[in-house]
Amino acid sequence: MNLHPETRLAHGGSGGPDAATGAVTPPVHVSTTFARDAEGALHGDPLYARVGNPTRGRFERALADLEAGAGEHDLACAAFASGMAAVNAIFQSLERGAHVVLADDVYYNTRVLLAEVFERWGLTFSEADLTDPAALRAALRPETRLVWAETPSNPLLKITDLRAAADAAHEAGALLVVDATWTTPLVQRPLTLGADAVVHSATKYLGGHSDLLGGAVVAPGESTLFGRVRRVQQTAGAVLGARDAHLALRGMRTLAVRLRTQQQNAARLADFLAGHAAVKQVHFPGLDGHPGHAVAREQMNGFGAMLSFEVSGGAERANAVAGGCEVFVRATSLGGTESLIEHRAPVEPPSSATPPGLLRLSAGLEHPDDLVADLEQALDG
Numbered sequence: 585m586n587l588h589p590e591t592r593l594a595h596g597g598s599g600g601p602d603a604a605t606g607a608v609t610p611p612v613h614v615s616t617t618f619a620r621d622a623e624g625a626l627h628g629d630p631l632y633a634r635v636g637n638p639t640r641g642r643f644e645r646a647l648a649d650l651e652a653g654a655g656e657h658d659l660a661c662a663a664f665a666s667g668m669a670a671v672n673a674i675f676q677s678l679e680r681g682a683h684v685v686l687a688d689d690v691y692y693n694t695r696v697l698l699a700e701v702f703e704r705w706g707l708t709f710s711e712a713d714l715t716d717p718a719a720l721r722a723a724l725r726p727e728t729r730l731v732w733a734e735t736p737s738n739p740l741l742k743i744t745d746l747r748a749a750a751d752a753a754h755e756a757g758a759l760l761v762v763d764a765t766w767t768t769p770l771v772q773r774p775l776t777l778g779a780d781a782v783v784h785s786a787t788k789y790l791g792g793h794s795d796l797l798g799g800a801v802v803a804p805g806e807s808t809l810f811g812r813v814r815r816v817q818q819t820a821g822a823v824l825g826a827r828d829a830h831l832a833l834r835g836m837r838t839l840a841v842r843l844r845t846q847q848q849n850a851a852r853l854a855d856f857l858a859g860h861a862a863v864k865q866v867h868f869p870g871l872d873g874h875p876g877h878a879v880a881r882e883q884m885n886g887f888g889a890m891l892s893f894e895v896s897g898g899a900e901r902a903n904a905v906a907g908g909c910e911v912f913v914r915a916t917s918l919g920g921t922e923s924l925i926e927h928r929a930p931v932e933p934p935s936s937a938t939p940p941g942l943l944r945l946s947a948g949l950e951h952p953d954d955l956v957a958d959l960e961q962a963l964d965g
């Protein structure tokens with residue numbers, strides 16, 4: 585049967601009960617090595633846990649199936665020890681001398697990784713506003729091999745038209761890779777919109793409980809890019825551990841219901857903030873006035889559960905508002921059951937363009953009235 589993603593997720597991925605025991609919740613395979621029989625044959629695929637582990641494999645299949653939806657069934661997934669290890673594997677798959685066009689508003693560590701690690705190894709990169717197709721085309725060079733997008737972007741929630749970006753990248757002989765951490769495949773599936781690979785930090789919504797680090801790359805299994813990513817995974821070895829893979833799979837069982845409530849809460853918070861006198865600007869693609877609203881409506885299923893806003897009074901006021909919250913936890917990261925607030929500029933490098941008065945919110949699962957009341961008292965205090 586062609587099952588909906590929610591159904592597959594509720595059953596812990598597509599594998600069904602454990603084949604060996606019938607366990608409905610599959611075991612966590614902690615063994616690092618796998619025995620051979622007298623003839624030297626292995627029992628199944630796994631040889632050694634860096635190369636392959638059944639629990640990690642189950643997570644990889646579940647995420648690849650989720651990205652595929654009802655289409656793209658040749659997708660494969662490689663799971664890593666963190667989101668950044670997955671990002672790293674993509675860049676390590678490029679040739680020396682390759683040029684990367686990076687969206688000008690992305691998770692700042694992606695920029696740091698390129699600038700501080702990969703430039704020394706012969707990659708170059710430049711930044712472009714991917715919300716403007718002309719700016720993207722102007723940034724493409726003969727040696728461009730990769731365009732890196734994040735939509736909605738971090739932390740300004742800029743929206744990139746993925747079909748247009750994929751067309752522009754492909755015409756220039758480059759690949760489009762999308763960091764899809766903020767949306768998960770339930771909200772947006774870039775591979776169906778022309779992207780060549782997606783990257784996830786499983787630390788966020790997929791795990792969903794702020795208790796694991798993980799990452800993944802999903803791409804067509806036969807692609808050169810995926811083959812290289814798999815090689816980086818298995819040889820360099822920054823793999824997702826079995827216990828974290830199990831936690832991620834457990835989190836994914838409730839992903840659909842969590843995201844539904846989190847998206848509703850985010851929309852409610854955006855409406856409240858948009859009407860508050862102390863708020864200069866709200867960045868949330870679900871608002872009619874957001875410049876990317878129409879594209880987001882077209883390519884997303886909902887508008888995500890992240891938003892940011894700028895307060896009048898700059899850094900000092902933003903710091904006071906974050907400090908005044910009692911329900912929102914003042915912490916970095918996103919995607920957990922608890923709502924988080926973060927004064928973003930101080931955690932990013934000084935070169936970052938993030939406005940000093942910007943606060944980023946990750947909407948959790950609390951009652952929306954409590955969240956609104958908390959922001960209200962913090963803004964009015």
Ligand SMILES: Cc1ncc(COP(=O)(O)O)c(C=O)c1O
Nearest residue numbers: 666667668691763765785787798
């Ligand atoms: C959009 C995005 N991509 C990647 C990462 C990195 O993920 P990890 O912390 O799992 O390495 C983050 C972390 O905040 C993120 O927000």
